[in-house]
Amino acid sequence: MSTLIDRFGRRHTDLRVSLTDRCSLRCTYCMPEQGMQWIERGRHLTTPELLRLVRVAVDQGVRTIRLTGGEPLLRPDVVGIVRAIRAMPHSPEVALTTNGLRLTGLAAPLADAGLGRVNISLDTMDRQRFVRLTRRDRLVETLAGIAAAKAAGLNPVKVNSVLMRGVNDDEAPTLLLWALEQGVQLRFIEQMPLDAQHAWDASQMVTAAEIERSLADAGFELTPVADRGSSPAEIFSVNGGPQTVGVIGSMTRPFCGDCDRVRLTSDGQWMNCLFARTETDLRTPLRAGASDAELAALMRLDVAAKRRGHGTDDPGFTRPGRGMSAIGG
Ligand SMILES: C[S@@+](CC[C@H](N)C(=O)[O-])C[C@H]1O[C@@H](n2cnc3c(N)ncnc32)[C@H](O)[C@@H]1O
Numbered sequence: 001m002s003t004l005i006d007r008f009g010r011r012h013t014d015l016r017v018s019l020t021d022r023c024s025l026r027c028t029y030c031m032p033e034q035g036m037q038w039i040e041r042g043r044h045l046t047t048p049e050l051l052r053l054v055r056v057a058v059d060q061g062v063r064t065i066r067l068t069g070g071e072p073l074l075r076p077d078v079v080g081i082v083r084a085i086r087a088m089p090h091s092p093e094v095a096l097t098t099n100g101l102r103l104t105g106l107a108a109p110l111a112d113a114g115l116g117r118v119n120i121s122l123d124t125m126d127r128q129r130f131v132r133l134t135r136r137d138r139l140v141e142t143l144a145g146i147a148a149a150k151a152a153g154l155n156p157v158k159v160n161s162v163l164m165r166g167v168n169d170d171e172a173p174t175l176l177l178w179a180l181e182q183g184v185q186l187r188f189i190e191q192m193p194l195d196a197q198h199a200w201d202a203s204q205m206v207t208a209a210e211i212e213r214s215l216a217d218a219g220f221e222l223t224p225v226a227d228r229g230s231s232p233a234e235i236f237s238v239n240g241g242p243q244t245v246g247v248i249g250s251m252t253r254p255f256c257g258d259c260d261r262v263r264l265t266s267d268g269q270w271m272n273c274l275f276a277r278t279e280t281d282l283r284t285p286l287r288a289g290a291s292d293a294e295l296a297a298l299m300r301l302d303v304a305a306k307r308r309g310h311g312t313d314d315p316g317f318t319r320p321g322r323g324m325s326a327i328g329g
Contacts, residue, residue: 002061100145
């Protein structure tokens with residue numbers, strides 16, 4: 001039973017851990033092409049520090065750890081991190097969000113280390129669009145990574161897609177057809193105001209409703225599947241099932257009421273929400289010799305102060321101090 005409980009009674013069992021803020025792509029909705037402010041090397045948690053904080057969170061009831069970033073597979077010891085988390089008490093489930101570029105070499109060792117679920121980001125099936133969206137010519141490697149994840153038995157393999165107006169907003173049906181053929185679960189995510197360069201514009205966002213309409217117009221029959229639990233995605237069976245598609249309406253259909261997530265950045269800051277404007281510094285007390293009980297108390301205090309919702313539709317909404325890639329998406 002989790003002791004990470006907020007004022008609204010939400011219990012937190014899902015920890016997103018950013019392994020690095022560095023990335024091998026430069027997706028336009030996430031980072032600028034140049035001039036990114038990177039976290040200084042010395043501020044990154046060492047692997048023993050990171051594992052200690054994860055273990056303290058597990059002691060507080062966390063049961064799923066999702067490794068993310070930046071690009072988590074850029075961390076040289078990612079396989080060892082997965083193995084070490086799986087060996088912790090309660091054998092927490094380990095999931096991964098990745099751009100897939102390094103999966104051809106890493107999918108099998110990761111599966112062997114105990115990785116379960118994997119989400120791979122892919123916004124387009126068109127090479128030129130991929131270059132425009134990610135500023136890198138690496139579509140072939142992403143597709144190879146998805147194939148490697150399936151071959152390694154990682155299950156389920158989900159694919160995350162962000163649609164951008166005038167760039168790939170016509171591609172929802174193509175992506176879904178491909179995902180059905182591949183036997184991977186597609187999830188569309190609404191674009192959020194979390195890009196490092198602050199260019200997000202509500203009027204340009206492709207909404208969950210538009211995505212569903214576009215799939216219906218293309219002839220897909222979508223039937224809502226009941227009971228999404230704490231999953232952010234609304235799940236629809238496609239053409240009578242069993243295959244499904246998910247739509248994550250983070251902006252137009254927030255799901256904060258069921259949120260069970262907390263976050264640890266690669267520089268040791270604890271956050272109770274992707275949109276939190278405050279962070280609790282765990283790195284400084286950790287390096288100053290804090291006990292597990294003291295670190296756990298800091299985690300609990302931060303969670304207790306979690307807001308009811310992410311507040312993006314509040315008139316006074318202000319963005320968090322850093323972008324998605326530095327928090328951990
Ligand atoms: C920040 S990335 C980190 C993990 C890994 N590098 C990857 O590509 O999946 C995690 C997810 O966040 C999504 N993402 C990044 N910026 C976003 C934004 N502004 N709005 C919505 N999703 C975003 C990406 O498409 C990706 O699926």
